[in-house]
Amino acid sequence: MRAAASPALLEVRGLRVSFRTDRGVVRAVDGVDFDLRAGEVLALVGESGSGKTATALALLGLNRGPNAEIDGSARIGGAELIGAPEEELRRVRGGQVGFVFQDAMTAFNPVYRVGAQIVEAIRAHRPESGREEARARAVELLDAVGIPDPERAADAYPHELSGGMRQRALIAMALAPEPEALIADEPTTALDVTVQAQILRLLARLNRERQLATLLITHDLGVVAETADRVAVMRDGRVVEAGLVEEVFRRPRDPYTRALLAAVPRLDRPLARRARARGDGPLLEVEGLVKHFPLRAGALGGREAGRVRAVDGIGLRIGAGEALGLVGESGSGKTTACRAILRLVEPDAGSIRFDGVELTALPQRRLRALRAQMQMVFQDPWSSLNPRHRVGRIVAAPLRVHGVASGRELRRRVDELLETVGLSPADRDRFPHEFSGGQRQRIGIARALALRPRLVVCDEPVSALDVSIQAQIVALLGELRERLGLAYLFVAHDIAVVREVCDRIAVMRAGRMVEEGEAERVCAAPREEYTQRLIASVPVPEPRAGRAGPV
Amino acid sequence: MGGSLARFALRRLASMLLVLFAVSVLVFVIFNVLPAGDPAVRMAGKVPTEAQVEAIRAEWGFDDPLPVQYLTMMRKLLTGDVVSYFTQQNVVDEILKGLPRTLSLAVGAAVIWMALAIALGLYTALRAGGVADRLLGALALVGVSLPVFWLGALLSHYLGYRAGIFPGGGYVPLTESPLQWAWHLVLPWTTLAVVFIGVYSRLLRADIIETLGEGHVRTARAKGLSERRVLTHHVLRNSLLPILTLWGLDFGAVLGGGAILTETVFDLQGVGQYAADSIGQLDLPPVMAVTLFGAFFIVVLNTLVEIAHAALDPRVRLEGGSRR
Numbered sequence: 001m002r003a004a005a006s007p008a009l010l011e012v013r014g015l016r017v018s019f020r021t022d023r024g025v026v027r028a029v030d031g032v033d034f035d036l037r038a039g040e041v042l043a044l045v046g047e048s049g050s051g052k053t054a055t056a057l058a059l060l061g062l063n064r065g066p067n068a069e070i071d072g073s074a075r076i077g078g079a080e081l082i083g084a085p086e087e088e089l090r091r092v093r094g095g096q097v098g099f100v101f102q103d104a105m106t107a108f109n110p111v112y113r114v115g116a117q118i119v120e121a122i123r124a125h126r127p128e129s130g131r132e133e134a135r136a137r138a139v140e141l142l143d144a145v146g147i148p149d150p151e152r153a154a155d156a157y158p159h160e161l162s163g164g165m166r167q168r169a170l171i172a173m174a175l176a177p178e179p180e181a182l183i184a185d186e187p188t189t190a191l192d193v194t195v196q197a198q199i200l201r202l203l204a205r206l207n208r209e210r211q212l213a214t215l216l217i218t219h220d221l222g223v224v225a226e227t228a229d230r231v232a233v234m235r236d237g238r239v240v241e242a243g244l245v246e247e248v249f250r251r252p253r254d255p256y257t258r259a260l261l262a263a264v265p266r267l268d269r270p271l272a273r274r275a276r277a278r279g280d281g282p283l284l285e286v287e288g289l290v291k292h293f294p295l296r297a298g299a300l301g302g303r304e305a306g307r308v309r310a311v312d313g314i315g316l317r318i319g320a321g322e323a324l325g326l327v328g329e330s331g332s333g334k335t336t337a338c339r340a341i342l343r344l345v346e347p348d349a350g351s352i353r354f355d356g357v358e359l360t361a362l363p364q365r366r367l368r369a370l371r372a373q374m375q376m377v378f379q380d381p382w383s384s385l386n387p388r389h390r391v392g393r394i395v396a397a398p399l400r401v402h403g404v405a406s407g408r409e410l411r412r413r414v415d416e417l418l419e420t421v422g423l424s425p426a427d428r429d430r431f432p433h434e435f436s437g438g439q440r441q442r443i444g445i446a447r448a449l450a451l452r453p454r455l456v457v458c459d460e461p462v463s464a465l466d467v468s469i470q471a472q473i474v475a476l477l478g479e480l481r482e483r484l485g486l487a488y489l490f491v492a493h494d495i496a497v498v499r500e501v502c503d504r505i506a507v508m509r510a511g512r513m514v515e516e517g518e519a520e521r522v523c524a525a526p527r528e529e530y531t532q533r534l535i536a537s538v539p540v541p542e543p544r545a546g547r548a549g550p551v
Numbered sequence: 552m553g554g555s556l557a558r559f560a561l562r563r564l565a566s567m568l569l570v571l572f573a574v575s576v577l578v579f580v581i582f583n584v585l586p587a588g589d590p591a592v593r594m595a596g597k598v599p600t601e602a603q604v605e606a607i608r609a610e611w612g613f614d615d616p617l618p619v620q621y622l623t624m625m626r627k628l629l630t631g632d633v634v635s636y637f638t639q640q641n642v643v644d645e646i647l648k649g650l651p652r653t654l655s656l657a658v659g660a661a662v663i664w665m666a667l668a669i670a671l672g673l674y675t676a677l678r679a680g681g682v683a684d685r686l687l688g689a690l691a692l693v694g695v696s697l698p699v700f701w702l703g704a705l706l707s708h709y710l711g712y713r714a715g716i717f718p719g720g721g722y723v724p725l726t727e728s729p730l731q732w733a734w735h736l737v738l739p740w741t742t743l744a745v746v747f748i749g750v751y752s753r754l755l756r757a758d759i760i761e762t763l764g765e766g767h768v769r770t771a772r773a774k775g776l777s778e779r780r781v782l783t784h785h786v787l788r789n790s791l792l793p794i795l796t797l798w799g800l801d802f803g804a805v806l807g808g809g810a811i812l813t814e815t816v817f818d819l820q821g822v823g824q825y826a827a828d829s830i831g832q833l834d835l836p837p838v839m840a841v842t843l844f845g846a847f848f849i850v851v852l853n854t855l856v857e858i859a860h861a862a863l864d865p866r867v868r869l870e871g872g873s874r875r
Contacts (some may be wrong), residue, residue: 060773062769062772063772086778090775090776090777091775092775093772093774093775094772094773094775094776095775095776099770099773099774100772101764101766101769101770106765106766106767106768107767107769107770108767108770109767109770109771109785109789109867110864110866111769111788111789111792111863111864111865113868120774120776120784121774121775124774124775124777124780125775157865157866159865159866160865170770173770173774177774177775503853506587
């Protein structure tokens with residue numbers, strides 16, 4: 001390969017990172033070696049907890065601390081970084097190595113304008129450049145990363161930009177002091193598939209144009225296949241397999257790599273279709289559902305300046321035991337639709353019939369009783385569980401609220417529920433923070449199942465999870481559906497995941513239904529251009545398959 | 552963006568007027584309507600003559616309907632036409648006389664308590680869990696628990712009366728002698744500041760520890776900023792915002808006469824002491840006026856602080872927006 005000829009910009013040898021915690025020493029990184037050359041993209045892949053982020057942070061000494069122990073060697077242009085004094089590292093940080101973090105919303109300081117934060121990065125490394133000059137450079141960079149109105153973006157606060165634009169601005173900030181290398185830590189994980197595709201193309205272009213050495217950290221093998229030249233697969237702090245992307249993907253040697261590859265949901269993978277459970281007649285019928293949010297303006301906020309048409313007249317039907325997938329980008333109104341259907345927000349118009357009962361006119365008391373049959377699983381397994389309650393109490397809550405069980409019977413039911421979702425009754429007395437993301441989502445599912453619902457609304461239940469964990473949760477949902485005869489309204493932005501779970505797929509855009517049909521048909525032969533674009537954006541773990549242009 | 556701040560400020564100022572109106576109605580109801588008996592008799596003092604009571608009744612219009620009574624009260628307060636029936640002194644004049652003294656106390660103490668609280672909060676947050684942190688944490692608890700009258704009396708006795716370093720009490724106007732002004736206020740400032748330093752330094756410590764763990768601080772370090780700049784521009788700048796809100800309430804309360812004990816112990820003759828003396832004599836007109844005056848300062852300062860907060864943190868301008 002072209003890249004192999006040039007000497008490595010960054011050489012990492014025997015890198016080890018361990019942290020002292022209350023429960024003993026945790027070895028986050030356990031002897032990692034790799035080289036990174038100018039003009040190439042090296043992907044560091046693994047699940048959360050595999051040590052990939054700890055590796056990247058250790059290179060720049062960003063996880064130094066009284067409880068951290070970092071040794072081994074990392075040289076950039078021959079200069080040793082591990083153990084280097086802070087003053088020296090400070091010049092490398094940003095100056096030689098730019099860092100792009102996962103969530104641009106939290107990576108920017110919310111109280112400063114975007115432009116000012118980029119200017120700060122420039123002036124940290126070029127104190128001689130004036131404010132005006134640095135500002136002009138910031139605008140130029142915002143333009144270079146494809147932000148339409150860079151002057152305005154520079155004057156905006158981070159929360160005033162969309163997620164994709166914010167991520168672009170974060171990349172612009174990392175490029176500002178003209179580094180030789182870029183470390184991108186899950187740069188697209190918080191984004192929609194369509195936006196993700198744009199950001200990945202941007203990173204590939206910058207890498208090419210600026211001859212950057214890029215270290216891409218991700219858990220998504222589809223992303224690796226579309227962006228990287230070489231890949232290193234990490235597990236438990238070690239690199240289990242490394243090589244050219246084509247070779248590793250075509251002939252994975254390590255069983256763990258093979259398992260990871262198999263976990264990626266793919267649109268071209270044949271599905272073991274479950275026999276579809278058919279009840280008599282529809283369980284949920286929604287017609288002409290509308291939910292608008294007014295935009296307030298005027299000095300006292302009294303005047304209505306406009307409306308966000310979050311849900312703008314949608315209809316859908318779910319039969320008993322059937323799974324319907326609702327797909328669309330963020331902002332398309334999927335979540336609002338779910339909430340309006342459960343009347344967690346009051347719909348403005350339309351009819352919602354559950355098992356023949358019209359929900360929109362139902363008094364609160366009767367609605368509460370009916371809600372026992374319609375439960376919800378939320379997206380974020382971190383914020384949807386009360387951190388101060390033990391798991392047993394969380395799972396028991398619906399049973400208590402509805403007065404279904406108490407005492408020993410309650411305990412028995414909770415144990416049963418935990419076992420149903422693949423946890424152990426002993427987990428009852430632990431707190432949510434003691435569990436991994438996937439386990440937490442299982443707790444959320446157990447809570448949703450507590451009242452033996454007939455319909456479960458899953459709002460992006462796997463989008464916050466690693467690919468391999470995603471596959472486990474998807475499998476669990478499929479199995480539960482079969483065993484308990486559940487119907488799902490399954491919301492996700494990733495159409496490949498939806499296809500694995502659902503019988504039918506409905507595509508939403510800007511508050512309206514764009515397309516609806518059998519899952520296989522929608523994925524194989526989408527009729528609408530928008531659906532086609534959604535499908536094209538799904539990263540495919542097939543080297544070069546989706547890659548735009550020559551490298 | 553500038554427009555959103557102006558809109559926010561206008562909304563806040565409008566709601567401030569509403570709150571001030573509500574407070575004045577509340578004061579009127581509490582003083583003149585709720586208590587049983589004749590308000591004119593209560594105002595007149597311990598042994599009034601029939602003629603005095605009649606005069607007061609006529610002056611305040613206590614025979615008029617309630618809304619008219621309210622308007623009369625507000626007119627008298629706003630035009631400075633309220634007289635104490637004990638001392639025959641004009642109440643508004645007395646408050647204005649006490650204001651520079653109270654203001655001197657409040658500003659000096661606030662400077663001391665904010666400076667020390669920031670220094671201690673930052674120091675203990677960066678050494679969280681260490682010996683210094685634990686010692687200072689214990690000390691902060693002691694500071695919060697010390698009764699002001701006890702600490703004030705102690706300082707005044709030992710450093711003032713016994714050692715003769717500081718004057719034991721009294722007030723010298725700033726315009727007369729700045730040095731004497733400060734000299735006379737050192738002990739009151741210290742006494743008042745101690746409690747606030749305890750509370751503020753601990754709150755700030757907790758917020759700084761939280762901010763240090765946030766993503767944008769890691770970004771700031773990854774940009775290659777100096778640790779000093781990271782701490783001042785990205786940690787303290789953000790952590791001071793909630794403290795600012797609290798400060799608005801406390802500073803307003805002290806200005807409105809809330810530092811009664813400190814003012815009395817050091818005989819500063821400020822608004823708080825005036826209120827205390829009037830309460831002691833059950834002299835209603837001054838108590839009423841000071842109550843309204845105090846509420847006014849708290850509401851106004853709180854509004855100004857909210858607007859400042861919105862200027863410093865753009866997310867606050869969004870209706871219902873949260874800080875994180």
